[in-house]
Amino acid sequence: MKAKIILQYAIGPIGAAALSSITLPFIAWFFSTEDVGRLTMLQVVVGLSVSLFSLAMHQSYVREYHEEKDKEALLKLSIIPGLVLLTSFTVFFSIAPFSISNILFGIESTILSCLLFVCVYSAFFINFLAHAIRMQERGLAFSATQITPKALLLLFISLIMLLSLAAEFKTLMLMNTLSVFLSFLVFSWLTRKTWIIAIDKTVNIILLKKMLAYSLPLVMGGMAYWGLTAMDRFFIRSLSGFQELGVYALAASLAGAVSVLTSIFSSLWHPTLYRWVKEGVDKNKIQCVIESMVLVVTLVWSLIGMFSFLIPLVLPKEYFAIEYLIIACVAMPLFYLLSETTGVGIGISRRSTFSMLASLIALLINAILNYLLIPIYGASGAALASVIAFFVFFTVKTEASALVWVSLPRFKIYVILIGYIGAAFTVVLTKSSINQFYLVWCGLAIISSLLFKERLWSSVSYIVFKVKGNK
Template sequence: MRTVLQFSIGPIGAAILSLITLPFVAWFFSVEDVGRLTMLQVVLGLTVSLFSLAMHQAYVREYHEEEDKPALLKLSIIPGLILLVLISLLTLVLPFSISTILFGIDSKLLTFLLFVGIFASFFINFLAHVIRMQERGLAFSATKLAPKILLLILISLIMLLNLTAEFKVLMLMNTLSVVFSLFIFAWVTRESWVKAITKSIDTILLTKMLRFSLPLVAGGIAYWGLTTMDRFFLRELSGFEELGVYALAAALAGAVSVLTSIFSSLWHPILYKWAKKSVDENKVQSVIENMVLLVALIWSLAGLFSFIIPFFLPPEYLAIEYLIVACVSMPLFYLLSETTGVGIGVTRLSNYSMLASICALLVNAVLNYLFIPTYGASGAALASVVAFFVFFIIKTEASSRIWCSLPRWKIYITCIAYTLATILMVITKATIVNYYLIWLVLLTSTCFLFFTRLKKSANFLKCYFKKRY
């Protein structure tokens, strides 16, 4: 429990700071600039997914199997770094402006800041996994909090110094916060990466890691596309204004992704420790059922209290009331799939993760193309909800077939019911009278379906706190 709390402080605090920062951005910058900021975040996410070659996942998978951790870190970074440098040099000689393509603004400064952010994000991705695998919860939390505090301070300077609220200023602030974050990660992990520099390259281990990671690259890019494709479709089919509204809803819902960050930081190391000794299926089933209850609770709370959010935002963001519930469902489906799809990691059959991402990506592409011209941001939300449901189903079924077939019909009933309720809310724009009753009924029904697990978990927590206090 202490480890959970230490790992939770940073992500939860960072989410709270983000929720404070986002209204600042919405009030001081135009909707179009919020849309451009989204394109920046999309590109940074792509570079991590593509150029890391998923070697950070291979690092996590082999961490408990290898004695020389610094050498393992070097092997995980080198292939992607070489690729990133080569592609960056190639990009510099291209005859067109990258900033124009991404942001609609021709600016060498924006292009420079973009590349700085890309390289910083690349290294942060690996160093974060070093801290995670060393189970240094407080250090992990510190690295999450510090850059968010800096970003909030920088944005506050707009008011104090009467700076022009334009996208170049917003881009500079974000780049500075990312670079500051890298410095913190580098300092906290200095013992690991300094030793890694002088380590020799074990080609046999490198080949083993690449065999595990490369299938995940396609899956990682497909997952990136799954989570960001709607932004590209909105920009092309609806413009930066619709993109800005949808992006802010997704950013606010991103606070839920904190749970994914915390859970992944704890779950994968624990799971692979279990795998080394032989996994207890009952333990996994208990984790899955507890996760279903948590997902149902968060989803219901989002539906019940979404009407509050527009009060803190400019009038042009009213649609967030119903969009945010759809956006919240996406990280929740991913969070749940991390438990129901455990067999993929245990068996090292990472092709199935790639299959789930690609199938969901195709569903998302088709539905975005069909829905966005008519429904705008609502169409993007509907497409993403359905696509993430497909992603969750495929990972769950794949795990059941290649590893262990755990009971799941109650899980499917719950997820289908919540998905349909969310789709109805988006289509009706939350105008149904007493709509909150639907969320209360769904939460009550889920607790009834998983009553045995709910009772066991409640008794466990009661005994735990009685021993502690």
């Protein structure tokens, strides 16, 4: 893929991560840790809603995109089942005798409940429209949709000072809802030529059944993955309260900035992979991608380990624990990123049940470890539980891919990752109290480079060649 196209896809995630790095500390300074915890519950519920109500049909859309000629009809088929289900649930919660805002946020408010529904519907449609843009390989448009919600949220939060608004959760909820809804409008405008045509398309029942057969096994996997990433928030809220939840959530959110790599890579990888599948897959090309991603993951983890002490300098003193929590929290997006390459055989063979199995096993382990560790270690226990659970998730996907497709070399990958897990555990349990521990992170990066020296050398040579060629 050309460097220009890669850059177009990279602008959005990088810009979104940069804006998040400004927005999150800003929120931490103006709002209480309890309100930051409530914001986390909002994000968790919106994520659950997208995972549940989409019925994983966006993944069927991606899988069938290069196989079907009528792209607009394909988009319509992917949206309809989930929209019907979401509307049914909305009606139920609207007439229910209990307050959903009280259950989630500990605040009785009809306004908060309405804002929640607006967020959920907006996120639901954004999920599908974003995949449409990505599969059309419109890099700049895709990047714009990533930057827009972050930029809008930062803008709205800035109004606190300008308009002297009350720094309370209702204000924070309103700002978040406005940013998501306006982002949905931007997505709608950018994809108007697709969804307007899609409205009049007839429903192909045969294709719909085929898509559901692929996606429904992924729903359970998606729900399990949501639980894997969000369960710790519920345990912390229950066992430690909103204050510690706020600290942990901010650490996880900052670590989630690493997801910029996942976003860029997924935007490029899935269309490319399934194009390779159609043309005939070369396993050596897959192995090159896997080894390259191992080097990226280990380098990023080492850099965060060495420089995490800088993060508390820009946050209120209540967030000092983020220095060591983030080292464990960053394992979640990194393991997921790596599993996108090592688990390719699952998508190639259409054996989506193995993705569900990986999520379910990791979910069970995460639940047990959260229950055991949080009462003892608090947020640190939740972070450690997530490291183990995501490593299990990565391992199951990797081994399943080897089982159903091609068994690629992976022993060296496990060796270096176990080393990083050990270092992360040491930092969290000692609360970053060991002097000169940065030497361990440097050592791990060197070991990783030596284990994959051929791939590192070829990558560096390729980059040098490209740089010289552009002069």
